Amino acid sequence: MAERKHAWGPRDQNVLIGKEITRLDAPTTIVGSAKYSADINSKGTLFAKLVTCKHAHAKIKKIDIEAAKKVPGVKAVHLFKDIDENEIKWDGDLIAAVAAERAEQAADGVKAIEATIEYEVLEHFVDEENLEAGKTAERAKELGSASEGDVEAAIKGAKVVHKGYYGIQTISHMCLEPHGSHCEWKGDDLDVHLSTQNVSGTAGQFAEPLGIDEANVTITGNYEGGGFGSKFQADEWGLAAAKMAKEAGRPVRLMLDRATELKTAGTRPSGFVEVTVAADAEGKVVAWDSHHWGTDGPGGGGVDVQQLPYPFKFPNFKRSQTGLECNTGPNRAWRAPPHPQLCAMTQTALDDLAAKLGMNSYDFFLKNLEFTLNDKAGTYAEEMAIAAKAIGWQEKWHPRGEGKGPVKRGLGMALHRWGGGAGPCTCEIKVHPDGSVETFLGSQDIGTGTRTIISIVLAETFGLPLSGVKVNLGSSKYPTSGASGGSITVGGVSGAHRRAAQDALWTIFDKVAEKYKVEADGLSAREGKIFAGKKEVCSWKDACRLIGPMPLVVKGEGPKKDGLTADQVGGVQMVDLSVDTETGNVRIHKFVCVQDCGLILDELTAKSQVLGALIMGIAYSLSEERIMDNKTGRYINADLKNYKLPRIGDVGELVAIMHQPASEYDRGVVGLGEPPVIAPGAAISNAVANAIGVRVPVLPLTPKRVLDALKKGGNA
Amino acid sequence: MPDQGHPTREDQIRSGSGFSRRDFLKGSGAAVAATTLAQSVSETEAAQQAGTKVAPAKASAVKLDINGKAVTVTVEPRVTLLDVLRDDLSLTGAKEVCDTTNCGACTVLLDGKAVYACSVLAHAAVGKKVMTAEGLAGQGVDAVAQCFVKHDATQCGYCTPGFVVATRAFVAAKPNATVEDIGKGLGGNICRCGTYAGVIAAALECSKKGGK
Numbered sequence: 001m002a003e004r005k006h007a008w009g010p011r012d013q014n015v016l017i018g019k020e021i022t023r024l025d026a027p028t029t030i031v032g033s034a035k036y037s038a039d040i041n042s043k044g045t046l047f048a049k050l051v052t053c054k055h056a057h058a059k060i061k062k063i064d065i066e067a068a069k070k071v072p073g074v075k076a077v078h079l080f081k082d083i084d085e086n087e088i089k090w091d092g093d094l095i096a097a098v099a100a101e102r103a104e105q106a107a108d109g110v111k112a113i114e115a116t117i118e119y120e121v122l123e124h125f126v127d128e129e130n131l132e133a134g135k136t137a138e139r140a141k142e143l144g145s146a147s148e149g150d151v152e153a154a155i156k157g158a159k160v161v162h163k164g165y166y167g168i169q170t171i172s173h174m175c176l177e178p179h180g181s182h183c184e185w186k187g188d189d190l191d192v193h194l195s196t197q198n199v200s201g202t203a204g205q206f207a208e209p210l211g212i213d214e215a216n217v218t219i220t221g222n223y224e225g226g227g228f229g230s231k232f233q234a235d236e237w238g239l240a241a242a243k244m245a246k247e248a249g250r251p252v253r254l255m256l257d258r259a260t261e262l263k264t265a266g267t268r269p270s271g272f273v274e275v276t277v278a279a280d281a282e283g284k285v286v287a288w289d290s291h292h293w294g295t296d297g298p299g300g301g302g303v304d305v306q307q308l309p310y311p312f313k314f315p316n317f318k319r320s321q322t323g324l325e326c327n328t329g330p331n332r333a334w335r336a337p338p339h340p341q342l343c344a345m346t347q348t349a350l351d352d353l354a355a356k357l358g359m360n361s362y363d364f365f366l367k368n369l370e371f372t373l374n375d376k377a378g379t380y381a382e383e384m385a386i387a388a389k390a391i392g393w394q395e396k397w398h399p400r401g402e403g404k405g406p407v408k409r410g411l412g413m414a415l416h417r418w419g420g421g422a423g424p425c426t427c428e429i430k431v432h433p434d435g436s437v438e439t440f441l442g443s444q445d446i447g448t449g450t451r452t453i454i455s456i457v458l459a460e461t462f463g464l465p466l467s468g469v470k471v472n473l474g475s476s477k478y479p480t481s482g483a484s485g486g487s488i489t490v491g492g493v494s495g496a497h498r499r500a501a502q503d504a505l506w507t508i509f510d511k512v513a514e515k516y517k518v519e520a521d522g523l524s525a526r527e528g529k530i531f532a533g534k535k536e537v538c539s540w541k542d543a544c545r546l547i548g549p550m551p552l553v554v555k556g557e558g559p560k561k562d563g564l565t566a567d568q569v570g571g572v573q574m575v576d577l578s579v580d581t582e583t584g585n586v587r588i589h590k591f592v593c594v595q596d597c598g599l600i601l602d603e604l605t606a607k608s609q610v611l612g613a614l615i616m617g618i619a620y621s622l623s624e625e626r627i628m629d630n631k632t633g634r635y636i637n638a639d640l641k642n643y644k645l646p647r648i649g650d651v652g653e654l655v656a657i658m659h660q661p662a663s664e665y666d667r668g669v670v671g672l673g674e675p676p677v678i679a680p681g682a683a684i685s686n687a688v689a690n691a692i693g694v695r696v697p698v699l700p701l702t703p704k705r706v707l708d709a710l711k712k713g714g715n716a
Numbered sequence: 717m718p719d720q721g722h723p724t725r726e727d728q729i730r731s732g733s734g735f736s737r738r739d740f741l742k743g744s745g746a747a748v749a750a751t752t753l754a755q756s757v758s759e760t761e762a763a764q765q766a767g768t769k770v771a772p773a774k775a776s777a778v779k780l781d782i783n784g785k786a787v788t789v790t791v792e793p794r795v796t797l798l799d800v801l802r803d804d805l806s807l808t809g810a811k812e813v814c815d816t817t818n819c820g821a822c823t824v825l826l827d828g829k830a831v832y833a834c835s836v837l838a839h840a841a842v843g844k845k846v847m848t849a850e851g852l853a854g855q856g857v858d859a860v861a862q863c864f865v866k867h868d869a870t871q872c873g874y875c876t877p878g879f880v881v882a883t884r885a886f887v888a889a890k891p892n893a894t895v896e897d898i899g900k901g902l903g904g905n906i907c908r909c910g911t912y913a914g915v916i917a918a919a920l921e922c923s924k925k926g927g928k
Contacts (some may be wrong), residue, residue: 026865029873030880031858032809032849039808047803103799104792176813176821176874176908225811225874226908258814447872447909608868608914615910640814640906648912649899 002521004506006499006562008599009460011665015526016460018665020604023452024466025445029223036223037195038255040182046075048241048254049106051096051113052264053088056124056327056633060088060095064116068098071112073105076244076252080236087122089298090329091634092263094236099244099252124327124633128270128295129167129698134324140293141300141323149316154287158278162353167272167698168344168681169625170295172262173334174643177225179265180255183241189216190242194234195255197227198483200442203476205234210242219476224446229333230266232483262638267626268334269296271303271341272698275349283359283367285350288317292345293324300325303341309350310342311417311570312371327633328626333485335616336418336674344681344699347414351686352695355400361413361686362393373417376570380415383572383594383659387413390592390655391574401693406582409589410691413574414682420597420671421567422491422559423482429458429500430551431508435541437462438470439500443481443493445473448673449605450489456601457494461501463525464540479555487671491558491565494601494669498564500556507554511546512537566667571595571659573614573679577652579691581710584703586622586688588652591680596659598670603658610656610676617680619645625700778838782807783851789838797841798822798833801848809849809877813906820905823878824848830885832904849877852884860884863922869914875907883919893923 011018028034065077076099081088088095095117098109125137134140155161175195182193190212196202196219203217224231241254256265275290288309294302302323309317334340354364366384369377388394397411427441437458445451451471458469472478482492505525513520518532530537537543544552559565576590593610600606623644627637637643656676681699688706689695696709773792780787782805789804798815801807801824810833813821822833825847852858860883863869870876879902886901887893893901898919907915 022865022868023870026868026870026873027861029870030849030861030864030876031853032807032877033853034873035808036811036874038812039802039806041803041806041808102791102795103803104794174908176811176819176872176906224872226872228908255812258816447870604868608871608911611913612871612910615912616908639816640818641816645906645908646912647899647903647906648915649896649903651912654913 006502006564008498008564008668011662014460016456016466018600018603021452021456021466021602023449023605024455025451034223036177036225037181037193037221038177038225040193040253042184042251045182045251045253046099046101046248047103047106048097048099048244048252049103049110050094050257050260051098051110052260053091053093053095055088055119055121056091056126057122058088058119059122060117061120062116062118063095063113065096065113067112067116068109071105071109073101074109075099075101075248075250077109078240078244080240090263090327092260092329092638094260094264097237097240097244097254099248099254126326126328126628126633127630128170128324128326128328128628129272131293131322134293139300139325141325143302143321143323145318145320147318151287151289151316151318154316155276155278155289158286159281160353160357161276161278162349162356163276164349164352164695165274165697166345166348168270168341169699170270170328171268171334171620171624172626172643173228173230173266173332174262174645175226175228175230178256178258178261179231179235179237181238181241182251182253183245184251185245188212189218191218191220192238192242193220194238195224196221196231197224197444197446197485198232199444199474199476200480201232201483202234206238206242209239217476220474221444222474224444227446228335229337229485232485258640259638262643263329263635266332266334267297267329269301269303269331269338269341270294271345273345277349277353279353279357283354283357283364285312285314285353285368285371286316288314290319292319292321295324295326295328296331297326297328298330303338305342308342309346310339311373311415312346312368313373314371328628329635335677339416339418339674339678340620340681343414343416343678344685347682348685348695351412351689360397362388362397365413365415374568376417376568379570379596380572383570383596386657386659387572387574387592387594390657391576391590393574396576400690403691407578407580408691409576409578410687410689411574411576412683412685412687412690413572414679414686415570415572416675416678417568417570418487418675418678419567420487420491420569420674422495422565422669423488425481425492425496425558426479427481427493427496427500427556428479429497429504429554429556431504431544431547432551433544433547433549435544436470437464437468438472439497440472440478441481441493442476442478443473443489444484446484448484448489448609449602450493452605453490453601454493454497457497458501461498461505462540464528487673487675490601490671491669495558495560495564496556499558499560500554504552504554507552508543508547512543515546563668565669566598567670569595569597569670569672569675571675571679573683575683575687577684577687577691579688579706581692584706586701586706588618590653590655591618592655592657593676594657594659595672595676596664597672598667599665600658600660601669606658606672607656609672611654613676614654614680615646615651616677618651618684620700621681621684622646622700623702778842780838780841780846781844782846783848791838793837793839795838796834797824797836797838797846800838801833807848807850811874811878813874818906820882821875821878823881823905825881825885828885830882849881852881858884859925860887860918860922863918867914867917867921869911869918871909871911875905879905879907879915883915883922887919887922887926891923891926893919895920
């Protein structure tokens with residue numbers, strides 16, 4: 001018998017893989033019948049609200065949570081902070097929670113507690129862009145440095161040297177479904193509906209602090225309304241819900257309110273940099289020297305700059321960093337950490353260097369591709385050519401600031417990379433004797449189409465329609481699967497399912513071969529039938545009847561180095577926009593992303609990942625940022641009115657081009673969620689600089705920052 | 717132990733006595749409610765005069781028409797239609813995201829017009845036909861929903877039911893809409909995952925077909 005090897009089939013024979021398949025759960029989510037954790041409302045559910053701190057830095061001197069218990073409808077109260085012991089280190093940190101019959105009664109309970117609190121207000125510092133102020137306030141901490149080669153000598157010998165200042169502000173994750181859970185005790189068992197990216201990994205986080213066995217905890221997460229890297233934990237508010245549910249003997253639903261979601265449940269660190277970068281006469285970068293600062297909140301860290309300059313390794317480089325300890329909410333991983341900041345801090349400076357060299361940015365980046373990581377230079381060059389054609393780079397490009405009238409048009413580009421290797425996954429496939437197929441795995445579909453791509457893999461392997469397979473995920477009681485973060489889910493689940501499905505199919509082929517006296521090696525499954533070469537042997541159902549009275553159960557595992565999955569992706573983004581120099585408004589005309597990502601399972605949802613990333617990129621490039629008030633230390637735009645996200649009319653024409661030569665298909669599956677969100681900051685900033693002739697140094701490029709930069713002038 | 721005294725979900729009633737503190741939104745909404753509920757007029761006025769002081773507000777029965785079904789809930793005047801839909805009736809297609817009329821995730825149709833359910837008090841919805849995302853689905857396979865599926869106008873899905881309801885009202889009012897029309901007409905809904913490209917494609921197709 002020929003060796004049976006796990007592999008994807010020939011690309012041209014795929015029926016489902018690589019096609020545009022609409023997501024299978026869309027009919028459920030679209031009409032509102034999908035139940036998210038925030039929607040769970042089992043009989044007797046109490047609704048919880050939070051008491052949060054209104055000071056950036058304080059201690060609680062006095063608090064009376066009993067005050068809430070006198071409020072009609074209130075059934076349980078939880079205190080997060082011990083009096084006098086815990087310092088509160090940011091505006092919005094949690095103090096207490098109140099669970100009541102009705103949400104408005106819980107709000108009454110919150111007010112009753114708020115009226116009893118006395119604070120000792122302490123000195124705060126939130127001015128994260130101001131390095132000198134941070135030093136004066138003794139909030140600055142040196143985070144180390146790294147260097148290679150001889151930067152000073154290289155700069156001395158360089159043809160052109162550019163010095164610049166750049167930055168990118170803190171943003172919040174702003175999950176539309178806030179963090180939170182619905183907790184219900186059934187005897188000693190705790191059932192948690194958790195809004196999470198980590199169904200298999202959070203039961204223990206509830207069990208241990210609650211003093212119960214992990215086996216008694218069930219985490220359910222069928223749908224999750226956005227996480228973006230911030231929902232991997234049970235969190236103190238999850239434990240509070242479980243404790244209040246115990247206290248009241250009733251289920252409790254505790255979702256963060258919008259302000260607390262923004263202030264406390266995750267931010268992306270800010271990064272600011274002073275950089276010197278130098279090139280030779282040809283336009284090749286010879287040296288990079290940067291000093292970074294910013295904050296990740298009370299921890300006093302910042303953006304991890306180890307991969308900077310990004311994604312290049314220049315012959316000579318030096319970098320150092322100072323972290324600022326701020327009274328701001330703590331950071332959490334934000335989609336592609338920390339690449340968006342690294343890209344914005346590197347490729348803006350490089351583009352200014354190109355302008356100083358008098359080079360077209362395209363030629364400059366092309367010339368420096370030899371310094372990119374992971375042998376991707378050739379792929380980047382192909383992608384640049386495709387993107388340039390799609391946006392009309394060579395026809396439209398002009399040197400900086402040329403253009404008449406108040407509205408100036410400009411082009412900008414940037415490139416990115418990401419790992420995206422397969423994450424851990426175990427699944428259990430059941431092929432039932434009646435031919436129906438289902439799988440169980442403790443993974444989650446966070447809006448990336450995980451259910452759909454698993455169905456595609458199973459249906460393709462068994463030669464069935466998508467309706468012939470059923471995917472069961474979202475429970476911690478299913479076989480353990482990894483958290484969804486870092487673009488590792490698609491590789492994890494597709495590899496494990498392909499392996500298990502092929503194993504199951506081979507078992508069935510052996511039974512068919514024996515029964516129908518054919519060679520197992522020559523069998524294939526397609527169109528709901530088993531074929532020997534081109535000859536139909538039996539139907540899929542006939543084949544499955546040979547399994548016997550019990551279902552065939554096969555476990556799938558991963559990741560494995562068998563070629564089904566790979567890692568390392570790259571992409572190029574180009575943007576065409578206009579800047580109104582009178583209002584400071586930036587308008588995107590066209591935004592192109594050319595992206596490689598190995599074998600694509602579903603072209604439709606893959607493109608959606610790219611388009612969505614471009615929009616998130618437009619958001620942090622043009623409008624969204626956390627605004628801290630230095631005087632009060634408070635996060636003053638922690639609501640959806642003043643935290644500016646783009647709306648549907650603000651995004652322009654978006655083009656996602658999946659770079660799919662045969663060499664990409666042959667690599668196997670690689671994750672895609674993170675990479676396309678990395679380059680928009682630099683691409684958009686570069687296009688604005690190209691349009692108006694000056695660099696707007698700090699993202700987001702709000703009208704005020706654009707006008708300030710125009711007023712200041714100069715710079716490249 | 718479960719609290720035996722508390723009303724059951726099957727009754728679809730979650731009453732509360734409690735206290736109410738009226739901010740601008742809820743005070744002004746209560747004035748609208750007063751026109752349809754004679755019994756609460758004096759109470760509403762008293763509460764409004766009380767300004768921002770904590771004032772008691774008695775829960776009273778409200779008869780609503782939700783997705784073509786008559787439903788009665790007993791709630792205080794300050795309770796929004798959104799809270800009644802989600803917490804009293806478990807109709808969770810309308811999502812609570814901002815609760816400040818900025819994001820559109822709670823969009824429902826009120827007499828066919830798209831409104832934010834967080835901006836409407838339950839008492840103010842009396843005598844009006846409320847249609848939620850679930851209600852659209854209940855009318856058979858909705859053309860707008862089909863277009864959303866086809867163009868993958870959803871990712872995490874949390875904003876999507878609100879977008880679908882808003883799009884349903886938009887395409888009915890604006891056949892043959894342009895991309896620019898959609899930018900304005902659907903600008904009241906926010907998506908974080910970035911599904912706007914799909915929503916535009918879906919709205920264009922639906923609008924071309926007149927929402928059918």
